Amino acid sequence: MARKNHGSPEEARNAILDAAESIMVDVGPAGLRISAVAKKAGMAHPNIIHHFGSRDGLLVALGERVGQRATQRITSAIDDALVAPIEKRVEAVTKVLETSYQGDEGRAAVWLHMSGAESSLRDNMQQIVDLSHKLRKAVDPNASFENTNRLVLLITLALVGEVVSGSSVKEALGFDEKRGSRAHFKQWLAEILLTLEDHQFDTSLSSSDKN
Secondary structure, three states, X not given: OOOOOOOOHHHHHHHHHHHHHHHHHHHOHHHOOHHHHHHHHOOOHHHHHHHHOOHHXXXXXXXXXXXXXXXXXXHXXXXXXXXXXXXXXXXXXXXXXXXXXXXXXXXXXXXXXXHOOOOOHHHHHHHHHHHHHXXXXXXXXXXXXXXXXXXXXXXXXXXXXXXXXXXXXXXXXXXXXXXXXXHHHHHHHHHHHHHOOHHHHOOOOHHHHHO
């Protein structure tokens, strides 16, 4: 493949990350090779090493970029939901869920979760929890932060599972094409979330959590 002129170091880094993400979506992190990334990006193998140090360094950088992009989308969507009129809240919360894992980036994010490459995951998730709690408080003034934390965990696991095996699980459960679509699932989940009040999360663990 002919070498490409990527101009600035930042443009070169982005070209490498774009190539790595495209390859990883197809083969997963275990099949990601520096030589394949160099070929797809149109540059020499040493250029990849120069920018990222190693294959592991490339995976970490890719994880950070994917995580930051998703966090920016989600936090922006939550900001919009915070100011949405009541009659638009379902639509706004559905958009929050839809922005989490988009297309091939969803698969890339799942691969990176599995590889442990998302070193910035804690900071990203904390931003999402903090904003999600503001949204919950706007709906239910009695919402507790602990329950928000658990809800974000539950929603994240549901959305990751939907990316990984949603189609096959829905088919096994007998959902038709409409009821089993991602859009239908996310709107259903949004409506459920907006009807829940904090006291409905009370369990035998609730009192011990407060101590």
